[in-house]
Structure formats: structure tokens, C-alpha cells
Amino acid sequence: MNCAQRLIQLLEAYGVDTALGIPGVHTIELYRALGQSGLVHVTPRHEQGAGFMADGYARASGKPAACFIVTGPGMTNIATAMGQALADSVPMLVISSVNPRQTLGHGQGRLHEMPHQSEMLAGVSLFSHTLHDPAALPEVLARAFAIFESARPGPVHIEIPLDVMVAPASEDPHTPARVFPPAPAPEALALASDWLSSSKRPLILLGGGTAAASEAARALVERLDAPTFTTINAKGVLGRDHPLDLGATMSLPAARRLAADADVVLALGTELGETDYDLVFDDGFRLDGRLIRVDIDPEQLGRNQAADLAILAESGQAMRGLIGHLPKAAARDGAERVAAVRRAMALDKDSELAPYVPLFATLRNTLPEALIVGDSTGPVYAGNFLASMPAPRRWFNAATGFGTLGYGLPAALGAALARPELPVIALVGDGGLQFVLGELGTARDLGRPVAVIIWNNDGYDEIRRYMSLSEIPHLGVDLAAPNFSAIALAYSCRHMSVTEPASLADALGQLDKASSPLIIEIDAAAWAASL
Incomplete structure (x- = not known):
């Protein structure tokens, strides 16, 4: 057994059942071991998507997924998602490769080389550890899961040098300790x-x-x-x-x-x-x-x-x-x-919330048990005030903490992996969705009936409003949205355009009739005019 195989064995012992990542030449050994395991692997289209999917998985289920990330650019790509998880106390286990031990810090121009990869990731994780010896792997994982189970959670990064990944490792069985959180005095x-x-x-x-x-x-x-x-x-x-x-x-x-x-x-x-x-x-x-x-x-x-x-x-x-x-x-x-x-x-009479009151009434009446995942977009900000959910872990978004864009779609896919029995809705804006359009391919691959509701206002409307309030010209915020219908067709997703609550209800009624994602595009101006 080598270190990569030992890692997968230990992850299974800790109850990890899902791995997210894009294979690379530096992580091939992880995939050799993964293919011999019971873990489900999902390939996002970008490492940031892997991190957001892991975030959504953890928020929906309460337990971490593992991200397998390649050295260098893979780690810089996932750093934003780790920042969001750190800000919102979301458990996430990020396993990465790194160049061989004898080359670290030498600046030899090796593939994916970074001067100090672990130090860079330390700023968006609870700890970032370089594994120098396969024998230390059980201890490092025990430290990570002790935090996940008994402290304020967040992302943990463990990087494994290429030579350590293939080094011999113990085959001794490992039983994780039962860990209990602190009790009040x-x-x-x-x-x-x-x-x-x-x-x-x-x-x-x-x-x-x-x-x-x-x-x-x-x-x-x-x-x-x-x-x-x-x-x-x-x-x-x-x-x-x-x-x-x-x-x-x-x-x-x-x-x-x-x-x-x-x-x-x-x-x-x-x-x-x-x-x-x-x-x-x-x-x-x-x-x-x-x-x-x-x-x-x-x-x-x-x-x-x-x-x-x-x-x-x-x-x-x-x-x-x-x-x-x-x-x-x-x-x-x-x-x-x-x-x-x-x-x-009087939230239902607030003029700024007026376009969103019927939106959330329709979502509630049509899919009362839905799990709703949001991006940083107008309907989500309004829903933080308006939405009432039947249980915890049914509403989360990127409007808190780090406040990143591009979160909603991949995090919703992670939630759909964690809670396949629930309808899942990604509530996104036309601007934020363009950060992660490629993850529609991941949505298609998963074959889960996820609804992607796009609030299309041709740009970054929340920033437009702030500019107007501050008497700043609208510079860089008026962006023509792409043809989402054509994009949906390219990714083999269904697409429906709606302009008022009744047609939204009809569209949502189609969610469970096929296994492909359903993209519902709301023209924000037409919707407001219909009310």
C-alpha cells in the first residue's frame, strides 16, 4: 500500500463518501487509489467549482466532502471557495499534490511550481499541512476531523509531495477516535x-x-x-x-x-x-x-x-x-x-422587496420542501429577509461572509449530491452565473433535477444601485447577458423563459419530469411590469 491508497482508506474510515476534483498529472496516484474505493467522484469544470460544490455538500449534509486538487493553478483556483467556507465556518477537506520534497523552495521552474504553496493556502484554511512522511497521515487526518467534529469548522488543506504520495505506507487498520465537542460549564x-x-x-x-x-x-x-x-x-x-x-x-x-x-x-x-x-x-x-x-x-x-x-x-x-x-x-x-x-x-409592502415577494410565494407554494442555494444577487438579498424554510440547511448563499460571485450553481450541485431526496434550486443572477457557466456541464453529468433560476437584469444590478445612491456613473455594470437558451441547448439542459408568477409555477412543475437540469430564466424588467 502506498500513501495515496492509505489516504483513501482513511477517508473511508472517517465516513467521507464523496470526492470532487479535476485529475491532473500530479494527482494520478490519488485516482488510482480512488478507483479501488467506494467513494463517489464528481468532476467539476473548474477547481473553484469543486470547492463551492464541497461547500454546498457540507452545508446541506453537515459533513465534509474531499477535494482532490492539483498543484499550483488548481490551488489558486480553489482558494476563493476556501475563503467562502472559512468565512461561514463550513467544513471542507482539500487534499492537494505538491512537488517532490527535495525540490520544494528551490525555484527550479518545475511543473505547477509555487514558491510556498502551503503558506499561500494557510490564509484561507484553518491549517495547511505539508505531509513529509506517510506515517504521519493518520495523525494529520485525526487533527482535521477533530476540528470538524468538535471546534468551529472550516477548510483544512493537506498537501502531499509527489514522492511521498507513492511511498510505502502502513496497512494497519485505523479506527477514528470518537470526538465530542466541548460542554458548557x-x-x-x-x-x-x-x-x-x-x-x-x-x-x-x-x-x-x-x-x-x-x-x-x-x-x-x-x-x-x-x-x-x-x-x-x-x-x-x-x-x-x-x-x-x-x-x-x-x-x-x-x-x-x-x-x-x-x-x-x-x-x-x-x-x-x-x-x-x-x-x-x-x-x-x-x-x-x-x-x-x-x-x-x-x-x-x-x-x-x-x-x-x-x-x-x-x-x-x-x-x-x-x-x-x-x-x-x-x-x-x-x-x-x-x-x-x-x-x-411590513416586508410584503416594502417597495424595494416588491418584485421578490411573489417570487418567494411561488417557490414556497410550488416546491415547499425545496433546498434553495443562492449567489450574491438581488433575489437572494431579498430572500434573506423574506424566505421562511421548513428546516435548517435548506437556505444558504454567498451573500454572507466572503460574499463571492459564482457560488450558487456549483454549491447547489453539491447540495443535490448530499440531499438527493429534496428538490434543489440554484437562485442566481445573470452576472454571477457567467463566472461558472461551465458547471452546467457538471449539472448535466450528475443527472439530478436541479432548477437554475436566473434573475436576468443585464448586469450587476446591486452594484448599479450602490453607484446610483453614491452618485457614481454606471461604469462596468451594464452588461448584455448571453443567450441562455442557446447555452442550455449546448449543455443538453432544458430552458424556459418566464415573466410572471404563474408561468414560474408552471416551469417549476416540470422539475421532476426529467433527470436533466432545468434552467428558468426570469426577465427582471418584464417580471416587475407584470406585478
């Missing part, structure tokens, strides 16, 4: 429960760290009868239309008034960062009450908002522990307070 739970029990106006903030504990989240929210904000990555944790859920509306004035008025705030598994709480970028989200923060990352406990009580723990354990400490539910008129904020926000 009992005295911290007792103090937090005292503060929450005596609170008159409690508020709960649920972040993506609570996605795996939706049952405990609902029980805690209801026990406290507390208005609750669920961030973009926590959407669906309380289920659809929960009477205490205000969604990801923390950037809106009425929601901010509620937050500032709270006397005790419990924040669980959330960065309290700009792209969740300050989408209008004015630093206007304020917490004046006592702040209890629960996070699996000790450094995060001190960022963005100063805590009065900081609890290092996995959010699910903390929520279950608090429920055990709290007395029986006390009525605090939480649902009435939420209803009042909803009336004040």
Missing part, C-alpha cells in the same frame, strides 16, 4: 439561567452553529417565550413561520429597536458579524442589555459584541443544558412582540 449554565429567568424582555440570537440542534432551539425559545432572530445560515432552525422567529431581519429599524430594548440577550453559535446583523453597513445594530454568548470557538466569544457572560460550548449542548436549568415556561408576550415588529417592518 455547569456554573455558567446556572448563571445564564438566573439572568434569563429574571429577564423581562429577553431576546435570542441563533446562528449557523445551531443548525444541528433545531429541536433544542425550538424548546428553548418557547420555554423563554423570547423573540428570536435566526441568521441567514440559521434559517429554518425554528421551522417555518414560527411565531417567535423574526428571521434575519436584524438590519431593519423595527428589529433593531427590539434588540436595543432587550434586557438580556442570549446569542448562540453566531459571529454577530456584519453580513448577518448590518447588511445596511451603518454599524447600527446595538445590544444594550446583558449579553450571554455561547460559541464553540473561544476567540469568537470576544469579537464584535462584548459579552457579559461568555460560555465556551457547542450550542446544542448549551441549549439542552439551559432547558434543564430553567423553570417552566413563563409568559412574556413574546409572540405579540414579534407580531408588532413584523407589522412595523
Whole structure:
């Protein structure tokens, strides 16, 4: 057994079932081993697509996929996707080749050579490790999976020199250790429960760290009868239309008034960062009450908002522990307070959101169980306010964190791999889709009924709006979209053009009638005119 074969054996032991990558001369040995395994391999059209697919796979399933990436340009290509995963705490295992050990750092002009590949990737990963000895491989993978399972997750990069990849490796069986995340200190739970029990106006903030504990989240929210904000990555944790859920509306004035008025705030598994709480970028989200923060990352406990009580723990354990400490539910008129904020926000009557209200109503009525993956585009920004999902891991997008374009389509394909029982929708703009048009070929290869909804406004409309608000001429943002119908034909995908909600519903009804992707193009101007 060589090191490449040992790697595949260990990945299977850790439960990895999917590998994403484009074969290259430096990764051939990985593919020799992969062909002898039970892992499913998917070939994207670009290494960035591999990273975004792994991101979508992990967000939809809660577990990492592996990316097999070639030295040099493959790694620079995937770096953007790793940056997005790092910003949103998404587990991703990136395995790459690198030139032989004796050549590293010598600048000899070898194929795919980089001066310091590992150092470059260290900036977009939790750690980047060069494997110098096959015997160290189990330890390095154990370190990666310990982070995935018991700490704030993110991308991990392991590079294997070409000579190490073919070196002999141990054939001894490896049983991964059972790893448990940190539990909250009992005295911290007792103090937090005292503060929450005596609170008159409690508020709960649920972040993506609570996605795996939706049952405990609902029980805690209801026990406290507390208005609750669920961030973009926590959407669906309380289920659809929960009477205490205000969604990801923390950037809106009425929601901010509620937050500032709270006397005790419990924040669980959330960065309290700009792209969740300050989408209008004015630093206007304020917490004046006592702040209890629960996070699996000790450094995060001190960022963005100063805590009065900081609890290092996995959010699910903390929520279950608090429920055990709290007395029986006390009525605090939480649902009435939420209803009042909803009336004040009046999202369904907001002029800026008006084109998108019927869009999300149609998606919900036609495909209520769909998993929706978004790019950075107008409908997605609106959906962060408007969409209500039946369960966690059904709504995620690139409007948070790193904020990259080109995310939606490949991430949706990763989600479709992870959750084949669910309809999957990629919600993209005409500008962002052009970053990754080649991944329509991957969509065709997968044969999954994924709907790609293109909001076509001939350019980068969100930037156009910012330019207008800043009295800047529209330079570089008015771009004629390609003929998406012809592109769909070239990739053997179905294409439908729609201009109003009824025709969108009809188009979505065709999603499960064939195994090829369905491209639904919405003319944004015609859609607005139809309303």
C-alpha cells in the first residue's frame, strides 16, 4: 500500500463518501487509489467549482466532502471557495499534490511550481499541512476531523509531495477516535439561567452553529417565550413561520429597536458579524442589555459584541443544558412582540422587496420542501429577509461572509449530491452565473433535477444601485447577458423563459419530469411590469 491508497482508506474510515476534483498529472496516484474505493467522484469544470460544490455538500449534509486538487493553478483556483467556507465556518477537506520534497523552495521552474504553496493556502484554511512522511497521515487526518467534529469548522488543506504520495505506507487498520465537542460549564449554565429567568424582555440570537440542534432551539425559545432572530445560515432552525422567529431581519429599524430594548440577550453559535446583523453597513445594530454568548470557538466569544457572560460550548449542548436549568415556561408576550415588529417592518409592502415577494410565494407554494442555494444577487438579498424554510440547511448563499460571485450553481450541485431526496434550486443572477457557466456541464453529468433560476437584469444590478445612491456613473455594470437558451441547448439542459408568477409555477412543475437540469430564466424588467 502506498500513501495515496492509505489516504483513501482513511477517508473511508472517517465516513467521507464523496470526492470532487479535476485529475491532473500530479494527482494520478490519488485516482488510482480512488478507483479501488467506494467513494463517489464528481468532476467539476473548474477547481473553484469543486470547492463551492464541497461547500454546498457540507452545508446541506453537515459533513465534509474531499477535494482532490492539483498543484499550483488548481490551488489558486480553489482558494476563493476556501475563503467562502472559512468565512461561514463550513467544513471542507482539500487534499492537494505538491512537488517532490527535495525540490520544494528551490525555484527550479518545475511543473505547477509555487514558491510556498502551503503558506499561500494557510490564509484561507484553518491549517495547511505539508505531509513529509506517510506515517504521519493518520495523525494529520485525526487533527482535521477533530476540528470538524468538535471546534468551529472550516477548510483544512493537506498537501502531499509527489514522492511521498507513492511511498510505502502502513496497512494497519485505523479506527477514528470518537470526538465530542466541548460542554458548557455547569456554573455558567446556572448563571445564564438566573439572568434569563429574571429577564423581562429577553431576546435570542441563533446562528449557523445551531443548525444541528433545531429541536433544542425550538424548546428553548418557547420555554423563554423570547423573540428570536435566526441568521441567514440559521434559517429554518425554528421551522417555518414560527411565531417567535423574526428571521434575519436584524438590519431593519423595527428589529433593531427590539434588540436595543432587550434586557438580556442570549446569542448562540453566531459571529454577530456584519453580513448577518448590518447588511445596511451603518454599524447600527446595538445590544444594550446583558449579553450571554455561547460559541464553540473561544476567540469568537470576544469579537464584535462584548459579552457579559461568555460560555465556551457547542450550542446544542448549551441549549439542552439551559432547558434543564430553567423553570417552566413563563409568559412574556413574546409572540405579540414579534407580531408588532413584523407589522412595523411590513416586508410584503416594502417597495424595494416588491418584485421578490411573489417570487418567494411561488417557490414556497410550488416546491415547499425545496433546498434553495443562492449567489450574491438581488433575489437572494431579498430572500434573506423574506424566505421562511421548513428546516435548517435548506437556505444558504454567498451573500454572507466572503460574499463571492459564482457560488450558487456549483454549491447547489453539491447540495443535490448530499440531499438527493429534496428538490434543489440554484437562485442566481445573470452576472454571477457567467463566472461558472461551465458547471452546467457538471449539472448535466450528475443527472439530478436541479432548477437554475436566473434573475436576468443585464448586469450587476446591486452594484448599479450602490453607484446610483453614491452618485457614481454606471461604469462596468451594464452588461448584455448571453443567450441562455442557446447555452442550455449546448449543455443538453432544458430552458424556459418566464415573466410572471404563474408561468414560474408552471416551469417549476416540470422539475421532476426529467433527470436533466432545468434552467428558468426570469426577465427582471418584464417580471416587475407584470406585478
